[in-house]
Structures are given as C-alpha cells and as structure tokens.
Amino acid sequence: MAEFGGMIGSAPFTGRELIDSFGRRIDYVHLSVTDRCDLRCRYCMTERMQFLPKREILTLEELGALATILIARGVRKIRLTGGEPLVRRDVLLLAP
Numbered sequence: 001m002a003e004f005g006g007m008i009g010s011a012p013f014t015g016r017e018l019i020d021s022f023g024r025r026i027d028y029v030h031l032s033v034t035d036r037c038d039l040r041c042r043y044c045m046t047e048r049m050q051f052l053p054k055r056e057i058l059t060l061e062e063l064g065a066l067a068t069i070l071i072a073r074g075v076r077k078i079r080l081t082g083g084e085p086l087v088r089r090d091v092l093l094l095a096p
Helices: 060-072
Strands: 006-008 011-013 028-032 077-081
Touching: 028 060, 060 077
Parallel strands: 028 077
Antiparallel strands: 006 011
C-alpha cells in the first residue's frame, strides 16, 4: 500500500490508500451481510446448501466498524451483498 496525501475526488484523504496487486486504488467494495437467500437460484444455491452459523456472520457493529475503516482508507462506495441482503432482518439499521 502506498502513502498518499491529497484529494480523492473532491474529498481530502490523508490516510493510507488501499492498492490492489496491479497498483490500482481500491475505492469500491462489496460487504456481504448474509449468506442466506430466498430465491434459490441454481447458480449460487446447491441442493444441499449449508449456511454459516450466525456466530460466523459479522454483526451490525462489526460491519459498521469495517465500513468506517474502509472509508478512512479511501473507499467511497460500499455495496451490501449476500445472499439476499434484505433477508437479514436488521439490515436497514445499517443506514445512517
């Protein structure tokens, strides 16, 4: 990761950027909020799908802390993914 001081878009940035192995700045990430889904599409759900135990899925507090860290490192867009994110009952509490 490279040191960077200055601007990202129109926002000042003084921390350390996230850089991929090709030297590109990472400013967009996907955060998976659940592995559950109610659609059962063939391409992502097997017949014997095993879901993660709840204790292995990040809590809202952990997701919020991770998002805060990523934003401090220059991330400007976070997409909530899953499974199907709206299957998670408390997902709307992530909104500011």
